[in-house]
Amino acid sequence: MQSNQSAFDALDICCRIIAKKMDSTAIEEWRVSDYNRLSSQLGKQTKVYLSVNTLKRLFGQLKTPQRYFPQKATRDALAQFIGYRDWQEFELVNSVQPIEAKPEPLIAQPEEEIAPKAPKKNRRKYIYAGIVAFLLLVLIGGFFILKSVQPASDTELICENPFGNVPHTAVFKLKSKLPHIGNEEFKIDFMDEALQTPISGKKEIAKFFRNPGVVYATLLYHDKPIDTISVYMQTKGWVANSGNDTSRAFPIAGLKALNPKNIYVSKEQLDSAGLATNKPFLVGFSNIKPSNISGDNFSFTCRVFSEQSRPGTQCVETTVIILGEKHRHLLTLNRSNCVAFSQYKFSETRVVGAEQFLGALAFDPTNGGDIEIRVVNKKASVMLNGKKVLATSYKKSIGKVMGIKILFSGIGKAVSPKLQDLSTKEVF
Known part of the structure; x- marks a missing residue:
């Protein structure tokens, strides 16, 4: 460390x-x-x-x-x-390595001071003693390693109320087979939804969530992930909220259900919600609910519209997020001059435009654009305006689909989003 x-x-x-x-x-x-x-x-x-x-x-x-x-x-x-x-x-x-001390130069002993060689029998005793000492060190080291690993293998994170509405206060605690886990180095990482928080013993942690969606809470032991659970902030149909940063959220129209065939909010509604529209802002549309649809075998289609660039905003993004029980899929699209900010994430597979050129994902829905995401047995493809622009795969299942989010930089509109299970034909 x-x-x-x-x-x-x-x-x-x-x-x-x-x-x-x-x-x-x-x-x-x-x-x-x-x-x-x-x-x-x-x-x-x-x-x-x-x-x-x-x-x-x-x-x-x-x-x-x-x-x-x-x-x-x-x-x-x-x-x-x-x-x-x-x-x-x-x-x-970029680690900063400490400067190591130079070893002392070896000084040869005078010949008369060199000890005579031990007899073979004595040397054999020394060898046996060394082996015994080595085995003892291994046993002692193994004991301490087992002791340090045991709390992690026997401890899991639970949430007492994982399903809630917006806003929601969720309560977290540890569950362990050990009689006492004391002040071990456990922390909960809430990604960008809340601050990372230490937790130990029978202590309970309450966290306030203001946005519709799914929060993936990861239990860390010595900063290594050992367990992840999900908390769901459910909605009644498609709702809208907005914000200028990750720390503030503004429910729009009281989070009342919007028309699923024309999901949109006006500037007047944003003003009424208290949002400062003279600064860069996001508008998010969310539909969060349990389902039996597989997050690894589905199709999603939607027509979207974004606004022209507004003052202070050079790149206008459109993001689609499919939220599962365990992980999520995410697709962020930009116009051709801003593809450095584009990215895609299908479960653990993630590529960002700053590290790999994503010119094929250039997308300008100012006058409308069609997005199609198709996942078949953990193999994902993306089509924009009828053209296939991406094919990738992943290994970790995201579980059942628990929600959809569509985000816009500024004011945007989503028309008739549809997510359907490819096997059962169930529609979200």
């Missing part, structure tokens, strides 16, 4: 690489507009939006009593912004 100093050294290296990527002046000369530009680009690429003050603290330009070190979700976003999978990979590639 890294020391505090090496952790901050890694953060400094990351900040310097980000500043270089922004191709701007020295950090000390940055203005508010530079931080706003970074916040916008970071949000578009990673879906994590950081305020100007948070960025200033990261870059050491806003002095605090103690050096600011961001939470894991923020560190992962910073690493992804410069081309890494997550913060752990960034630390491995």
Whole structure:
């Protein structure tokens, strides 16, 4: 595990690489507009939006009593912004190694001081003693390794109320075969839906979720995932909500059901919800409910419309998310000049436009565009306006379909979305 100093050294290296990527002046000369530009680009690429003050603290330009070190979700976003999978990979590639002490030079002993060779019988005793000592070390080491692994293998995460409406307060706790798990290093990672939180023993953790959808809560032991459960914020049909960043959400029209054949909200409805439409914002349409439809064998079709670019927004995205019990599928589309921000994720298979050119996924639905996603036995394909543009596969099942989300940068419209099981023909 890294020391505090090496952790901050890694953060400094990351900040310097980000500043270089922004191709701007020295950090000390940055203005508010530079931080706003970074916040916008970071949000578009990673879906994590950081305020100007948070960025200033990261870059050491806003002095605090103690050096600011961001939470894991923020560190992962910073690493992804410069081309890494997550913060752990960034630390491995950019690790700051301590300087090793040079060994003392060996000084030869005078010949008369060299001990005579031991008789063969004595040497045999030394060999046997060494073997016994080695076996004891192996047994002791194995004991401590087993002791450190046992809490992880015998502990799982449970949620006492995994099904709720919006908003929802979910309660989490540990379940273990061990009589006492004390203050072991367990944490719950809620991805970008809530802060990572330590948990131990019989302690209960309550988390507030304000957005419709599925939250995948992962139990970490010594920062390694050992269990994942899901929490469902259900809706009654298609509903709309919006926000300027990941920390605030604005229910639109009281989360009342919208017309499934013409899913749309107006600027007046956004204003009534309290959303500042003079800043970049997202509008999300969600339909969350249990189903028996396989997330590994289905077809999804929808016609979408997006608005023209608005002030402060250069890239207008359209995102479709299929939420399963265990994992999710995600497709983010952009116009040809912004495909660097496009990405797709089918269960564990993920490709982002910043790491691999996704020109085939260029998509401009200003005047309407057709999206079709088809998954057959964990083999996924995407068709845009009737043309096949992507074929990929994955290994981990996402389970049954539990919801659909369609997100737009700015105001968008979805017409007659349809998701159907390819085997049973059940329609979501």
